[in-house]
Amino acid sequence: MSDTASPGALTGIRVADFSRVLAGPYATMMLADFGADVIKIESPGGDDTRSWTPPVDADGQSTYFGAVNRNKRSVVCDLHTEDGLAKARAIAATADVVVENFRPGVMERYGLDAATLQAANPALVYCSISGFGREQGATLAGYDLLVQAVGGLMSITGQPDAPPTKVGVAVVDVLTGLNALSGILLALRERDRTGLGQRVDVDLLTSLLAGLTNQASSTLATGISPTRLGNAHPSIAPYEVFEASDRELVVAVGNDKQFRSFATILELPQLADDQRFATNASRVSHRGELRETINDALCVRSAAHWVSACAATGVPAGLVNSVGEAFDFAASLGLDAVAQTSDEATGRIQIQPANPIHLSHVPARYERVAPALGEHDGAVWLDEAARASVADVPAQP
Structure with missing residues (x-):
């Protein structure tokens, strides 16, 4: 070359x-x-x-x-x-x-x-x-x-x-x-x-x-080191991996408005008014109960169904992809995630x-x-x- x-x-x-x-x-x-x-x-x-x-x-x-x-x-x-x-x-x-x-x-x-x-x-x-x-x-x-x-x-x-x-x-x-x-x-x-x-x-x-970042800053501010939470987030809920009828998906609800929309998607609108789940702080405090309720609702339909429904209402969600599927997903979004290099010589x-x-x-x-x-x-x-x-x-x- x-x-x-x-x-x-x-x-x-x-x-x-x-x-x-x-x-x-x-x-x-x-x-x-x-x-x-x-x-x-x-x-x-x-x-x-x-x-x-x-x-x-x-x-x-x-x-x-x-x-x-x-x-x-x-x-x-x-x-x-x-x-x-x-x-x-x-x-x-x-x-x-x-x-x-x-x-x-x-x-x-x-x-x-x-x-x-x-x-x-x-x-x-x-x-x-x-x-x-x-x-x-x-x-x-x-x-x-x-x-x-x-x-x-x-x-x-x-x-x-x-x-x-x-x-x-x-x-x-x-x-x-x-x-x-x-x-x-x-x-x-x-x-x-x-x-x-x-x-x-x-x-x-x-x-x-x-x-x-946030895990380090919380440690320095409070003197308390965080512990393992699996796929959960220390400060946000629901923000983790869930099970649908066929495969896993991630739901990443970042605020109360998104949670209300998500509850409606699950056909459980009453969750948004339940005092255990009405605010992010309360959802974090009752994370285990919330996770169980969500998993029970999600397991009746496919992950693709739930991801599509969430996308239609602005609730962040996605499949847990393999690396190969991740590249395919990027391509579907028009992202140039792959480079091909050729050596003419x-x-x-x-x-x-x-x-x-x-x-x-x-x-x-x-x-x-x-x-x-x-x-x-x-x-x-x-x-x-x-x-x-x-x-x-x-x-x-």
Whole structure:
């Protein structure tokens, strides 16, 4: 595929991506989707997720790796060798942004840390992603499951009478990747004003704690930690999963007007005047009785019937879809949730979730499939900017 492309929002920005697995690669893919030239710098063994199989795509590549590495170029740099380290430094010296998620201290050991690189290039934006920060938590491994546990998410996920449960995707990594993306863009905007780059630090633990939003704020305000409620909401009812005659559905009533409409749909209008259920606060207090009453009413007809009836009167409701059904549902709403990337040179095709950010003038584009390991070694190392920069890179300490 040609390296030339139609201008994107980030065309002209080069990213040296030293990150692996999910949080960092997710952030850099988001940058790449909008035109940044992302050079994925890998060890000879490659990103760990290259071997996280099954499942694999039509080309036998890990779908996990492919999910967060499209639109990038891959080069191999063995940082344990003089040549590999020189190559990595040369690429970093040409970058506007460096992203890394090594344990704190590793990049310093190779002379690829923020202080060293910014001494030579004060305009550099340097983003570090860690599990638990760069100080006391520096030695702790930042795995998503571990952070879900110690960060409190598992304590509020799952049924009340069941063990703590993780979310079904590495949601902490995704949150942290989005925070890294935001921090990088903020730093680039500030660089536009001052000409100076800066360090961006994000970590998994505080990303999760911030992402707990209302659950975190209630804990801080009251000193009481919330507990598992299954699919129920701590402050709203009815707002959970119910059983129809054929499958499950969700009803998400957000106010008293919606509840009155919902009671009418159920052919139980008297519920809206029952003092146990007349207000949201009273419904929360009598959640168990309300759930039983609603389930008894819903079980006589199909979930599709109830969803259709709710939609007609503005009551939020929906089927509990599989992932495949969810993509079909998005398509039925006219949403572009799927992106197909084709590589003309190799014939490879990847079908993935589309970038969810929609810009009217410079939309995301899908021009490169996730690269093979070292696929662009020659193209990057022979790049004039990279070669010219070698003399300016600080020597290894």
